[in-house]
Amino acid sequence: MVSTIQNTDVKQKEADRAVVVAVTSRAVFDCGADDGDEVCEVGVAFPLLQALQRVNERLLEENPSESLLFDVVLITSDSQQQQQSSRIISNTRHHGLEISRFCFSSEEDFTESLLKNNVHLFLTTDRDEAAQASQKGVFSALLNGKVASSEQLRVVFCGDAVIRTDTEPPSASQDAAQSFWAQLGEMRRRFGMLDSPLSLVLLTSRGGRESCGTALQTLRSRGVNMDEAYSLAGAPQSPILSLLRPHFLLINHLQD
């Protein structure tokens, strides 16, 4: 059973223009089982939601009638959290989060709620959930376990996934990925080179300089302008990622 509750505190976004980002409530709030205490601890995705909100604020500053905004939806699928539904909603209010809808479903049909809500990007800390959503054609990414500290929304694209052979037909998930990148690219273009509330970073781990260069050109041709680019050519990723401080990583495959 899937149910959606609209957050009346928040202005709903235009359905066909907004970039719908779904996050699991488990990642946003860390509600203990029977605390009695109403206020939950914030989870790893909390800074991300704040960063998404800042991007929206800046977009509206540039253009008060802007419709290309982040539309954040909270997904609750585990039974424990289901019982906490009122706490989740009240905590959203308490922390001033701009979440437009709360979706409750069982573990089996959470992907249904993603599809129903036209989710462009699904973020979770659970690898299996991400894989399941991906199989259903929803672009998914794992949340960065370490809490990112920057105010600016930092998105790292793992460029090894950008170049794919044109011989294979694109999977539903790859199409979803491409359209999400295009949306992010358009959002990025609303701002100038400096003082942007979001930063798009390209990272290629395997392949040499050409792979990275080709990825840059491909993204550019799709209207996605990168702010930074790193070609690692086999060097270990994690020291670089901890410097890049992404809020989330976008990769095609979920092995990395």
Add this chain to the structure above:
Amino acid sequence: MSQNNGDTLTARGPDLTSGPDLTSGPDLTSGPDLTSISKLKPTTCQPKPPKPENAITIGISAQVLFNMEKEQQGLEDYIKYQMEHEMQPFSPGPAFSFVKALEAVNTQLKELYPDSKELFDVVLMTNNHPYAGLRLIKTINHHQLFIERYCMTGGNSPIGYLKAFHTNLYLSSDPDKVREALKEGIAAAIMLTPEKITEVSNTQLRVAFDGDAVLFSDESERIYKSHKLKKFLEYEKEHENKPLGHGPLKGFLEALEKLQKKFYDKGQRKDCPIRTYLVTSRGAPSPAARALKTLYSWGLEIDEAHFLSGAPKGPVLEKIRPHIFFDDQMFHVEGALKIGTVACHVPCGISQEPAPK
């Protein structure tokens, strides 16, 4: 520092013009034997660059590898300009021949040790926006350089990335970045451009170092600066057997010698594709002896040591023709630039502070 005429000592071998016998080992003539250097084979495939921990990583700023226009018009116009000229490769900058020489060494190392990852690895660092960076990538292709790793930081400091790559040496034209790197314990120097670059070998990498405040600490320079020559000489004599402290580029010399040993183990001692030089104002007997004894105490053996007793460094550098020369004193850096040597200023030690009145 001024004594009599400069002494040139060959660090390896008993052939010394004057002074005590400080060395032992095979007799090496003062110039390399180029006739027996193995021919360079062009690489037909692009092998993977080595893992950072095994390699000798050189971080190079794009501004010194190539001649790039400075950003004058403002960032957006600059990027537009770079994109419009994307197909025009930049011309080589002062670090170019150094990088080519590193690649020549790698080629020879790979021939001798096909599976080894102990090679030079060049990482390009640039503040540039990635779309200006595309022109850089095309330039690298055009000049057939083997650079696979780069960081286009979009204005963020490169220092963290240098550390992540275990950088052994960082070269840039930006004094602030170099100072920041040195503070973080990374060997670094400000590379300057001579008006006309002297031609250098493309088969043997030659690296020349000043001694005090570069390979060694600046402790003796401090004595010289505050107490002048006589006191300095007395001090050196008294401490002749006490090794000097480490300087910022000691680690880089160590890394070079690690690679040199690989050539020696395959019988390539006389015609080693890497050659190191010490070019110092120190003179015989004690200042020179102390320098050499310090190197030996570190297990290092520089190929040629030139003790100039205060004479200008230009003539010696003109003979040596190094790909790169490191000195902490701008006076010597400028002297090197005048004769066409690519000289790098190491902003370390007491010589950076204004002279006491």
